Amino acid sequence: MYGTRPVDQAQPVPRPRTSRKARGPLPWLVALAVVFAAVQLAFVVPGSGLAWDETVYVSQVGGNAPPAFFSAPRARGISYLVAPVATLTASTTALRIYLALVSAVALAVALWIWRKVLPTPVLVGAGGLFAGLWPTLYYGPAAMPNLWCALGALAAAGWVMRALSGEAAVRTAAAGAGAAVALVALMRPADGFWLALPLTLATLLVPGRRRPGLCAAPAGGLVAGCAPWTAEAYAHYGGLGTRLHRAGEIQGGLGWNFAVDDHLRSLAGRTLCRPCDIGWENPATAVWWVALPLLAAGGVVAARRAGRGLVALSATAVGVSMAVPYLFLVEYAAPRFLLPAYALLAVPVAEYLVSLLARARHARRPGGTAALALVLAAHLGVQFSVLSHVVRTSHATSAGFAAVAGALNRMGVRPPCVVSGDDAVPIAYYAGCASRQTEGHDASITPDALRGLARRVPTAVLVPGNAPPPPVTSGARTVPLPSGHGPHQARLLPGPAEDGTEAGRRSG
Structure with missing residues (x-):
């Protein structure tokens, strides 16, 4: 008895090992x-400009132009995220560096x-697999909500898994999961719903682990x-129902839409495939992408053998849930839509790859x-390879927007000013103007009101090369624009814009 006593007391060795682990x-x-940050800063950030959607989000809190029209499907979470930088500077580079580091x-x-x-090994492997995807790298420094939905979903699922596995206090896990779901919903309300649904079901269906606080956290x-x-x-x-209906219209109507093949094609480097x-x-x-379901299934099996089946299966279920609306309910594709699914499916895939590596080493x-x-x-x-292609394409597109904006400024369309028509939203941002559309998803002004506005501030309507000019441009002066991406001509409505052009021509 006494001989074994010192041995028992000298056994606090496992605790240090546990803490080291x-x-x-x-x-x-x-x-x-x-x-992850270094690759973004080296390959994505240099020379980049803001894309169409980014100009909408950034303009809400500062940047280079008045706020663009905020259509029904959009949420303001990303605008809140970029506000600390966008309110201080219009520098796109500063904004990109900030987002790269924060992401x-x-x-x-x-x-x-x-x-x-x-x-x-599984944890780091999952992170490396997700971080190595070109959409993850491309949208890391972007003022877009999808990567933040992915990281929020990963955090929320992690907190719930810790609680269900008995590795975290229920109150702590509930607070963490609720905050993470709130972040996702703030960025994209629909993503928040498709995240909260499987997490709530997990807290209800896992036997012996039901906790009211944890169950309510995703919904809260x-x-x-x-x-x-x-x-x-x-x-x-006009109300929640009206906004939901309008949001569905802008997204092409939500219903059964098989978009799996669209997502396959978009992986070649299409940031938006609409129509695909x-x-x-x-x-x-x-x-x-084709191998992903098989790898995830293999990972669930491997994790079950290692005693982590619940974790891998739950991560897979949440990832599948967040992919469902974009694969089967939305009629177009964009690789960024599936970033939340990729973040969660990286967990079982890493389980499978680590198990393969362990078996290969064990078998020598x-x-x-x-x-x-x-x-x-x-x-x-x-x-x-795809990342470099996407970066080149986006740089060319933003350079085209900037060239058109510079031409408009030289014509006299300078702040305060208004731009309407083809690609008006991003070009107006680059020109420092407000964007106002008379039709389409971003319709925010009537033709008569636009003509009245043109009498007070310089106003240009952008028209693509072969398209007939809209009726609002009747009597407007036509001015060619730089060739390349975007509209090929501008119609300067009667008022300061046309007067500025006349003055410029006389002085020239």
Whole structure:
């Protein structure tokens, strides 16, 4: 008895090991975040301009122009996120650097939440797989909501998994999950719904782990995150039902729409495929996407053998839930829509790949390890190839917008000013003007009101090359625009814009 006593007391060795294991992922996650930020800063940020949707979000809180029309489907979460920089400077580079750094930190934090339910190799592998996708890298420094929905969904699912696994206090997990769901709903209310639904079901269906507080957290987060959008619906759109109906119209009508093939084609580098009636330009870019369901299923099996079946299965279910509306309810595709699904499905895929690597090492088969490394290297090569193509295309597009905006400024369309017509929203932002449309999704002014406005401030209507001029431009002067992306002519409505052109011609 006494001989064994000192041995028992000298046994606090497991505790230090446990704490070291808990701290184990941190250096890896920090390294992952540094690499993620560095790639964005090196390959995506330099020379980039704001895209169409970004100009809408940024203009709400500052930037280079008055607020653009905010259509019914949009939510203001991303505008709140960019406000600290956009209110201080109109520099796109400053905004990009800020978003790149914040997104890298957010990725590490979202993964850190999972540290109690996933071993370090799986945790870091999941983060690396998600961070290595070209849509993740491209939208990291972008003023767009989808990556933030992905990181919020990853964090929310992590908190719920920790609570269901008994690795976190219910109150702490409920608060974390509710806050993360609120972030997602603030960015995109529909994504918040498709996230809260499976998380709530998980808290109800897992036997022996039902906790009222945890069950209510996703729903509470959804309500809190949707509150600004709902309040705005009553203040500016005639009510919640009216805004939902209008949002559905703008998105082409929500219903059964099989868009799986559209997403396959968009992976070649189409940031928006609407309508997606293009050919499948490069099938190699979608090989990983086709393999994703099989890899995720293999990961669930591997995780179950390792005693983590609940975690992998739940992550898969949440990822599938967030993919459903974009694959089957929306009639067009954009790779960014599926970022939340990719973030969650990376967990079971990492489980599978880590199990393959472990088996290859256990069997002492270096050929298997080398083959897996080659496959992953090829995958990353494809992702960076598409990323470089998307970056070049977006740079050319924003340069075209800037060229047209510069031409308008030289014509006398300078702030305060108004731009309407083809590609008016981004071009107006670059020109420092307000954008006002007389028709379409962003209709915010009548033709008569636009002509009346033109008598007070310089106003231009942009018209594509072969399109007939709209009736509002009757009697307007036609001015050619720089060739390249975007409209080919501007119609300067009678008023200061036309007077400025006449003065410029006489002085020339």
